[in-house]
Amino acid sequence: MRKLIEQPQRQDNESPLLKPTKHESAIRQVMGSARYVDDIPVPADIAYACVGVTDVASGTLTSLDLTNVKQAPGVIDVITVADIPGHTDIGPVFEGDPILVDSEVKFHGQPLFAVLAATEEQARVAATLATFTIQPSAAILTAEDALSANSTVRPQHQFGQGDAEQALQQAPLTAEGTLSVGGQEHLYLEGQASLALPEEDDRVMIYTSSQHPSEVQKLVAEVLGVKLHKVTVDMRRMGGGFGGKESQAAQWACLAAVFAMRQRRAVKMRLPRMLDMQVTGKRHPFENTFKIGFDNDGNMLGADITVNGICGHSPDLSDAIVDRAMFHVDNAYQLGATAITGNRLKTHMVSHTAFRGFGGPQGMIMAELMMDVVARQTGLDPLTVRMQNLYSESKGLTTPYGMTLEQNILPALMTQLTESSQYWQRREKITAFNQQSPIIKKGLALTPVKFGISFTAKHLNQAGALIHIYTDGSIQVNHGGTEMGQGLHTKIGQIVAHEFGVELDNIEVTATRTDKVPNTSPTAASSGTDLNGKAAQNACLTLKSRLAALFADTHGVAEEDVVFANGYVTAGAHNIAFAELIQQAYMARISLSATGYYRTPKIYYDREQGTGRPFFYFANGAAVSEVSVDTLTGEYTVDAVDILHDVGTSLNPAIDRGQIEGGFIQGMGWLTTEDLRWNQDGKLISNNLATYKIPAVGDTPQHFNVSLFDRPNAEDSIYHSKAVGEPPFMLAISVWCAIKDAVASLADYQKDPDIAVPATPERVLSAITALTENNDASA
Incomplete structure (x- = not known):
C-alpha cells in the first residue's frame, strides 16, 4: 500500500495549505479575548x-x-x-x-x-x-577580564579545514581585526x-x-x-x-x-x-577576532577566527550557542583553509540564554565583516567580493566543520535579487549622490544568509503529536510545539486539514500539555513546524490507513486508491462524506485516536573530530538595504529594503512573510538601537523602555519589499517547506553593512569603518570622526 500523503498543489482550491491563511488566534488577539497566563481566571x-x-x-x-x-x-x-x-x-x-x-x-x-x-x-x-x-x-564583567582569568563556563572548542596558518603566511594580502557584538533584550510583550x-x-x-x-x-x-x-x-x-x-x-x-x-x-x-x-538572560554579547588571507582579486584563501561568547555566570545553553556561532562564521562563503575557535566566557552577569538565531547572528556577522574588509582593501565592490566567494562547485562546497552543501541555491537567489533590486544601477546613483552631498551620505549593501536548521543537540530533534477524531468528524490536535505568535498552531492545523481533506475550521489545535504529548523538545531552533508538523502528519497517516482499510473493505476497492479531499473520502465511483465515514468507523470499533512521532534524519556531529552534519538543511535568503547617514550627528535612516527569502514550499505565505518582516526588524534593532549597558558595579542600567530602545513603527523602511524564493526544499521536510523563524533575523546584517558603506564613502571606500554592534548614532559618529581624522593626517 502506498503512503497516504497527498502533496498539496497551488491550484488545489480546497486544501488550506500553500495559502495565506490568517493566524488561528488573530481575531481573538485583536478583540483582546485571546487568553494568556495572566488572563486565566484565578x-x-x-x-x-x-x-x-x-x-x-x-x-x-x-x-x-x-x-x-x-x-x-x-x-x-x-x-x-x-x-x-x-x-x-x-x-x-x-x-x-x-x-x-x-x-x-x-x-x-x-x-x-x-x-x-x-x-x-x-x-x-x-x-x-x-x-x-x-x-x-x-567581579569579572568583560571578555578581556574573563580571558585573562581563564574564566569559562565550558571548555573551549575548535574545528577547521586545511592549514590556516600556512594559508595566511602565503596569502598575497592579509588583514586582521576585532568586532564587539552587543547582546539584546528579548522584550517579549x-x-x-x-x-x-x-x-x-x-x-x-x-x-x-x-x-x-x-x-x-x-x-x-x-x-x-x-x-x-x-x-x-x-x-x-x-x-x-x-x-x-x-x-x-x-x-x-x-x-x-x-x-x-x-x-x-x-x-x-x-x-x-x-x-x-x-x-533574565539576554542574547550573548560576543568579542570576536579574525585574521584572513586573500588575493588581489578578492578571493579568500584562509581564515583564523575566534568567537568569544560572554555567557554570564552559568552554562545555561551557552555551549550550544557558541557552537552555532562557530558553525556560522563562514555564512555563505568558502573561506579557504580555516581555524575556528570558540570560548565560553564566565562573567558575573545574569546568565545569557537563547535568542532568535541562537548564536548564529554573532558568528555570521563576522563573515560579512570579512567580506567588507576584503572589498575595501582590494578596491572591489562588496557585492563582487561576496558573489565570487560564495560556496560553489569550483571553490568547494564543504564547510569548515565538514558538512557538504547539497542544495546550493544562494548564487541563483542572490543573482535574482541583484537584478530585481537594481543593485548596480542604485550603486551608480549612490556613488554620484555621495560625491555631491557633503553632509548626508548614502550606503548600500546586499548580504546573504545561510542558516543551518536543526538543534545542534541531536537528541532534541524529535517530536510527538496526538490526534483525536470525534464522532461528528471534528478533529482535535495536540503536539509538542508551543505557540508564541509565530503561527505554529495555524500551520499544524493546515497540515492536518490537508491530510484529511477537510476544512480548517474542522481542526482544533489545543494547548500544549505534558500529559498529552510527553518528553517534548523546546520550540526553538526554527524547528517547530519541521518537527511537530511531521509528527502530526504521521498521526494522520495512521488514522487514514485505518479509515482507508474500512472504506476499501466496505466498497471492494483497493486501499491505495482511497483519497481524502474536499470533505469526502473517495475511491473510483464510491464516495462518502468524511463525517459519515467517521461514524461508520466508530460503529465498527475502529480507534479514532492516534499518536505520531518524528525524528530528524541524517544529522550527526563528532565533537572530538570537529566534523559532521549538524544540520538537516540550510535556509537561505538575501537582503539589500539602503541607508542615509548624517555625518554631523551620526544619525541615520533605513530608506529601502528588498528581501528575497527561501522558505522552500511555503505552507502559509502570509505567516511566512510576517515572520520575515518581523525577524528583519528585530535584527535591525539588535544591530542599530538596542544597546545593553551595565555600570561598573555590574548592574544593568538599560532596564526599561526609557533606557533601552527597540525599533518602533516609524523605523520601518518606507520601501520594504519581501519576496519568497520559489523553490521546494530538496530534503524531505514537511511538504518540502523550510523553517522561517530565525533565518530572516540575520538579513538585517545588510543594514549594518550599508551604514558602514555610507561612512566608508568619506574615505573613498578605501577603509572599512570600525563600528561595533549596535551601530548607535554615537558609535557611527565616532567612526566618522576617526575616519576623517585619519584622512586629514594622511593628507
Whole structure:
C-alpha cells in the first residue's frame, strides 16, 4: 500500500495549505479575548509571589534578615534556598543555576529570597524590605577580564579545514581585526508568568509562558522532590518568546509551585518589566577576532577566527550557542583553509540564554565583516567580493566543520535579487549622490544568509503529536510545539486539514500539555513546524490507513486508491462524506485516536573530530538595504529594503512573510538601537523602555519589499517547506553593512569603518570622526 500523503498543489482550491491563511488566534488577539497566563481566571484563594534580589555582582552572602519582609502587610510566606524541598540547582543542561542564592552571589540582581502575599503590590513591596550583608569580591564583567582569568563556563572548542596558518603566511594580502557584538533584550510583550495550582496529594498543575513545557515539568518535579508524572504543564500561547522563555521561564514556575504546595493554595508569579529585564538572560554579547588571507582579486584563501561568547555566570545553553556561532562564521562563503575557535566566557552577569538565531547572528556577522574588509582593501565592490566567494562547485562546497552543501541555491537567489533590486544601477546613483552631498551620505549593501536548521543537540530533534477524531468528524490536535505568535498552531492545523481533506475550521489545535504529548523538545531552533508538523502528519497517516482499510473493505476497492479531499473520502465511483465515514468507523470499533512521532534524519556531529552534519538543511535568503547617514550627528535612516527569502514550499505565505518582516526588524534593532549597558558595579542600567530602545513603527523602511524564493526544499521536510523563524533575523546584517558603506564613502571606500554592534548614532559618529581624522593626517 502506498503512503497516504497527498502533496498539496497551488491550484488545489480546497486544501488550506500553500495559502495565506490568517493566524488561528488573530481575531481573538485583536478583540483582546485571546487568553494568556495572566488572563486565566484565578481561584478565590490566589496569592502572589515576588523575589528580592542582590545589590552586588559578586560576593558571599553573610547575613540575611527577613523580619521586615515577614511582617509586611499581606505577607503569607517567605522562602530562601533552605526551604526548597528538592533540587536547588535548575540548570537546564549543566549545573550552575541556583533557584535562589545559597551563599555565593553570582550577579547583580540575583534572586535572594521569594515572598508570597495576598496581592501583587504587597508582594513587590515586601520584596524590597530585607536586610542582608554581602561580602563583595572582584567581579569579572568583560571578555578581556574573563580571558585573562581563564574564566569559562565550558571548555573551549575548535574545528577547521586545511592549514590556516600556512594559508595566511602565503596569502598575497592579509588583514586582521576585532568586532564587539552587543547582546539584546528579548522584550517579549508578555513578561515571565506562571500560575501554580495544587491538586490532590502531591500533584500540581502549572500554567506557564514557556517555550519548553517539558523542561518546566522536569524542573518543577525536581524542585518539589516528586516524580514527573505528578506535574502537569499547560501552555496555550505566549505573548512572544524569542528564546527568552526556552530555559529561563522555569525558575518562576518552580518558585510558584513551591509556594503552592507549602500553602495548598493557588500562586501566581508575574515579573514586572524592570525586574524581568534584570533577572533574565539576554542574547550573548560576543568579542570576536579574525585574521584572513586573500588575493588581489578578492578571493579568500584562509581564515583564523575566534568567537568569544560572554555567557554570564552559568552554562545555561551557552555551549550550544557558541557552537552555532562557530558553525556560522563562514555564512555563505568558502573561506579557504580555516581555524575556528570558540570560548565560553564566565562573567558575573545574569546568565545569557537563547535568542532568535541562537548564536548564529554573532558568528555570521563576522563573515560579512570579512567580506567588507576584503572589498575595501582590494578596491572591489562588496557585492563582487561576496558573489565570487560564495560556496560553489569550483571553490568547494564543504564547510569548515565538514558538512557538504547539497542544495546550493544562494548564487541563483542572490543573482535574482541583484537584478530585481537594481543593485548596480542604485550603486551608480549612490556613488554620484555621495560625491555631491557633503553632509548626508548614502550606503548600500546586499548580504546573504545561510542558516543551518536543526538543534545542534541531536537528541532534541524529535517530536510527538496526538490526534483525536470525534464522532461528528471534528478533529482535535495536540503536539509538542508551543505557540508564541509565530503561527505554529495555524500551520499544524493546515497540515492536518490537508491530510484529511477537510476544512480548517474542522481542526482544533489545543494547548500544549505534558500529559498529552510527553518528553517534548523546546520550540526553538526554527524547528517547530519541521518537527511537530511531521509528527502530526504521521498521526494522520495512521488514522487514514485505518479509515482507508474500512472504506476499501466496505466498497471492494483497493486501499491505495482511497483519497481524502474536499470533505469526502473517495475511491473510483464510491464516495462518502468524511463525517459519515467517521461514524461508520466508530460503529465498527475502529480507534479514532492516534499518536505520531518524528525524528530528524541524517544529522550527526563528532565533537572530538570537529566534523559532521549538524544540520538537516540550510535556509537561505538575501537582503539589500539602503541607508542615509548624517555625518554631523551620526544619525541615520533605513530608506529601502528588498528581501528575497527561501522558505522552500511555503505552507502559509502570509505567516511566512510576517515572520520575515518581523525577524528583519528585530535584527535591525539588535544591530542599530538596542544597546545593553551595565555600570561598573555590574548592574544593568538599560532596564526599561526609557533606557533601552527597540525599533518602533516609524523605523520601518518606507520601501520594504519581501519576496519568497520559489523553490521546494530538496530534503524531505514537511511538504518540502523550510523553517522561517530565525533565518530572516540575520538579513538585517545588510543594514549594518550599508551604514558602514555610507561612512566608508568619506574615505573613498578605501577603509572599512570600525563600528561595533549596535551601530548607535554615537558609535557611527565616532567612526566618522576617526575616519576623517585619519584622512586629514594622511593628507
